Amino acid sequence: MTGNYEILYDEDMALSFINEVMYPLKQDEWFYGCLFARKKYAPELVKSNDRTQLNRFIVNKKEHIVPKVKRMEIPLGGWMLKDHEVPKEALVFYINPNPRDMKKAVRTLGKKCWSLTEGNGSSVVREAYSAVQQSRGTGSFLTIDVDGEGLKKDTLFGKMSDILDDSGIEKCHIIETRGGYHLLIDNKLITDSKVKSFIIKELKREGLADKVGDMLSPMPGTIQGGFPVRLIAY
Numbered sequence: 681m682t683g684n685y686e687i688l689y690d691e692d693m694a695l696s697f698i699n700e701v702m703y704p705l706k707q708d709e710w711f712y713g714c715l716f717a718r719k720k721y722a723p724e725l726v727k728s729n730d731r732t733q734l735n736r737f738i739v740n741k742k743e744h745i746v747p748k749v750k751r752m753e754i755p756l757g758g759w760m761l762k763d764h765e766v767p768k769e770a771l772v773f774y775i776n777p778n779p780r781d782m783k784k785a786v787r788t789l790g791k792k793c794w795s796l797t798e799g800n801g802s803s804v805v806r807e808a809y810s811a812v813q814q815s816r817g818t819g820s821f822l823t824i825d826v827d828g829e830g831l832k833k834d835t836l837f838g839k840m841s842d843i844l845d846d847s848g849i850e851k852c853h854i855i856e857t858r859g860g861y862h863l864l865i866d867n868k869l870i871t872d873s874k875v876k877s878f879i880i881k882e883l884k885r886e887g888l889a890d891k892v893g894d895m896l897s898p899m900p901g902t903i904q905g906g907f908p909v910r911l912i913a914y
Contacts, residue, residue, distance in 0.1 A: 683756055711776065781817035782815070792811065826862070
């Protein structure tokens with residue numbers, strides 16, 4: 681194989697998402713991003729679990745995100761799962777739109793370190809990254825993974841839009857992913873807890889809400905298993 685892995689296909693879109701959608705970081709907050717190989721994107725080529733993490737990073741400045749992603753675009757065959765090369769079709773880059781709180785992460789890691797002294801083979805570095813990932817900072821967005829298995833994209837989008845219209849939410853950010861959509865609803869817009877409950881309840885009733893909460897999302901402007909992830913205005 682020649683050439684490099686392609687992760688970032690539209691840098692302007694990625695920067696627009698980072699600078700205009702993601703909130704500014706507060707003191708002691710960082711952003712968390714990671715690169716995965718997904719077996720379901722290339723089942724005949726990937727000899728591993730469905731979701732295997734290849735690389736991850738944390739940054740305390742927005743302008744560091746894109747350069748970090750670019751560094752992941754190494755020569756083809758450079759990403760490995762045991763003795764097998766990872767095909768480019770299997771890659772997906774995720775970012776958490778909500779910042780991570782480093783003070784919370786330090787407290788979490790401090791508790792975990794006691795168990796590490798028991799010699800269970802855990803990696804301090806791995807546990808540190810896990811602590812960061814688990815420690816939400818400013819809860820800027822309610823994130824909902826909308827995945828209507830068997831539905832066409834336009835049908836799925838229509839059902840999702842109807843629910844948003846009925847909820848009274850006039851604005852949200854929609855990320856089109858390979859399998860569906862990720863809704864990023866600004867928590868500042870959800871002034872009534874009943875609105876949040878209505879959106880989640882109706883999406884689940886339609887069988888559309890796969891996951892809800894503080895979660896990783898494919899980043900607009902990057903390639904997800906061969907699919908160009910993009911940001912849709914609503």
